Amino acid sequence: MTRTAIIGGGISGLTLALLLRDKGHSVRVFEASDQPGGAIRTTRSTDGWMAEWGPNTIIESSGRIKRLVSMLDLEERRRYPDPTAKKRYIVRDGKMVAVPGSAGGLLSTPLLSTSAKLSILREPFRRRSRNDHDETLADFVRRRLGDEFLKWPIDALVGGIYAGDPERLSVRHAFPRLALLEEQHGSLILGQIKGGVRRPPGSDEIPRNKAEIFSFDDGLQVLPDTISNRLGDAVSFLTPVKKITFINGNTGTGESADVHEQRTGDTSPTGAIPPADRPQRWRVQVDDPLEPPQDFDVLIYAGTSYGLSDIDFPETLAPLLDPVTEIPHPPVVSFTMGFRRSDIAHPLDGFGMLIPGIEGFPILGTLFTSTLFPNRAPDDGHVTLTTYMGGSRQPDIAGTDEEEQAGMVVSSLRKLLELSGEPRFRHRILWSRAIPQYETGFARFLTLMDRAEQEHPGFYLAGNYRTGISVGDTINAAFDLAERIHQEES
Numbered sequence: 001m002t003r004t005a006i007i008g009g010g011i012s013g014l015t016l017a018l019l020l021r022d023k024g025h026s027v028r029v030f031e032a033s034d035q036p037g038g039a040i041r042t043t044r045s046t047d048g049w050m051a052e053w054g055p056n057t058i059i060e061s062s063g064r065i066k067r068l069v070s071m072l073d074l075e076e077r078r079r080y081p082d083p084t085a086k087k088r089y090i091v092r093d094g095k096m097v098a099v100p101g102s103a104g105g106l107l108s109t110p111l112l113s114t115s116a117k118l119s120i121l122r123e124p125f126r127r128r129s130r131n132d133h134d135e136t137l138a139d140f141v142r143r144r145l146g147d148e149f150l151k152w153p154i155d156a157l158v159g160g161i162y163a164g165d166p167e168r169l170s171v172r173h174a175f176p177r178l179a180l181l182e183e184q185h186g187s188l189i190l191g192q193i194k195g196g197v198r199r200p201p202g203s204d205e206i207p208r209n210k211a212e213i214f215s216f217d218d219g220l221q222v223l224p225d226t227i228s229n230r231l232g233d234a235v236s237f238l239t240p241v242k243k244i245t246f247i248n249g250n251t252g253t254g255e256s257a258d259v260h261e262q263r264t265g266d267t268s269p270t271g272a273i274p275p276a277d278r279p280q281r282w283r284v285q286v287d288d289p290l291e292p293p294q295d296f297d298v299l300i301y302a303g304t305s306y307g308l309s310d311i312d313f314p315e316t317l318a319p320l321l322d323p324v325t326e327i328p329h330p331p332v333v334s335f336t337m338g339f340r341r342s343d344i345a346h347p348l349d350g351f352g353m354l355i356p357g358i359e360g361f362p363i364l365g366t367l368f369t370s371t372l373f374p375n376r377a378p379d380d381g382h383v384t385l386t387t388y389m390g391g392s393r394q395p396d397i398a399g400t401d402e403e404e405q406a407g408m409v410v411s412s413l414r415k416l417l418e419l420s421g422e423p424r425f426r427h428r429i430l431w432s433r434a435i436p437q438y439e440t441g442f443a444r445f446l447t448l449m450d451r452a453e454q455e456h457p458g459f460y461l462a463g464n465y466r467t468g469i470s471v472g473d474t475i476n477a478a479f480d481l482a483e484r485i486h487q488e489e490s
């Protein structure tokens with residue numbers, strides 16, 4: 001039986017553990033914190049408020065995500081948003097404007113000026129980019145649709161998804177579908193009309209415009225909690241991994257093992273482990289001197305990219321992984337506040353609002369969380385709103401103190417939603433390193449990660465710093481990787 005160690009009990013590591021166990025591996029998950037889920041965590045107060053720390057919803061972007069929910073018998077507990085929550089707002093000139101749901105609506109929306117609307121008609125005739133060029137999202141949008149598109153809808157969207165900066169994000173890596181639409185159809189508009197990005201044969205991907213979003217009755221934490229419960233003793237909490245060594249020889253005790261940690265001169269010129277020298281075991285040492293090291297056939301790192309620097313890796317791996325720790329993660333504050341419904345004049349009839357930087361607000365946007373899922377506020381006439389601050393746009397704001405931040409959130413909501421009362425519930429979490437930014441030059445990180453795997457058989461890297469930042473991306477990637485590991489290791 002293949003013995004597999006997984007470092008990190010976020011959704012990537014847990015999904016991998018579940019899938020590999022189903023494929024016959026003996027798995028062990030090492031999680032540094034005291035609970036499963038990583039960025040996914042839910043707080044419920046005794047008086048009926050609910051707040052998510054990180055993600056609020058998962059997009060059902062493939063059949064595999066549905067399959068995971070059904071493998072866990074969670075269908076009954078899955079909650080799709082209230083149908084009234086479809087509308088999305090973007091702020092323009094200090095006012096909330098509903099994002100048009102159709103092409104016709106796009107031509108009449110006050111979100112864009114007449115000249116920006118005309119640029120939509122010109123878009124199919126714009127030149128394509130050179131294929132080899134790692135273009136920023138900002139340059140891509142300016143080239144295809146013009147500056148106004150960039151400053152309002154795109155800047156707002158990027159703040160909402162990445163808490164990022166379109167002038168730095170790589171269109172190819174951060175928004176691959178946009179780049180592919182241009183590559184495959186020569187135009188974003190024509191590409192959409194022709195059915196979007198072509199899916200490979202056999203793909204179970206659900207097109208974005210058809211994919212639904214969901215959560216669970218008690219919030220998103222239901223998902224990692226359920227996986228962790230299924231895995232039982234295979235998940236160890238409060239066990240940060242500190243050191244990895246690889247050993248040759250067939251001993252589980254390490255007595256006659258050839259331990260590789262500080263060797264020089266016995267690797268290939270590229271730093272690869274020569275095939276004959278393929279490690280038989282990965283030795284994992286946790287940050288507890290009383291815990292003996294444990295040996296595994298397969299090692300999966302499913303932590304964060306910056307967390308790689310907390311682990312002492314063998315010397316052929318370290319130079320490949322060290323640069324990966326530099327993937328930027330700007331800070332984000334997530335502030336959930338509860339209000340009396342009657343204190344807000346706006347109908348809150350949608351998913352939420354996004355605010356482009358040019359509008360000058362100190363917040364990135366606000367989700368109407370109890371419109372999405374009514375059970376997030378006590379049912380006696382209350383609502384919750386979750387507001388995000390900081391990101392690449394305003395990293396300094398994330399560093400200000402909580403009261404100052406609360407003041408900024410409330411004053412923004414007063415202007416935008418005509419809020420009159422004070423919050424009756426508050427939950428704030430600072431993510432000092434929130435979401436990995438796939439900026440231009442990201443390909444070099446991918447190359448290093450590929451090399452780390454190719455040159456160290458039995459070693460794998462998983463997580464939101466590699467294969468997409470959404471929870472849906474991480475689940476899809478876990479299915480792909482579990483299959484690959486099963487093929488390669490059995």
Ligand SMILES: Cc1cc2nc3c(=O)[nH]c(=O)nc-3n(C[C@H](O)[C@H](O)[C@H](O)COP(=O)(O)OP(=O)(O)OC[C@H]3O[C@@H](n4cnc5c(N)ncnc54)[C@H](O)[C@@H]3O)c2cc1C
Pocket residue numbers: 007008009010011012013030031032033036037038039040053054055056057058059239240241242302303304307310311332334431434435462463464465468469470471472474
């Ligand atoms: C504020 C915020 C809002 C978001 N909103 C959304 C959203 O609405 N929708 C969406 O789809 N996505 C959203 N995301 C992104 C999404 O939540 C993450 O990308 C995803 O959950 C990452 O999962 P992961 O398992 O790859 O990493 P993580 O969740 O970061 O898990 C990594 C785990 O590894 C552990 N670890 C690290 N190093 C070690 C070590 N040495 N030893 C042991 N354990 C270790 C950590 O403790 C952690 O538990 C949001 C993220 C944030 C922060």
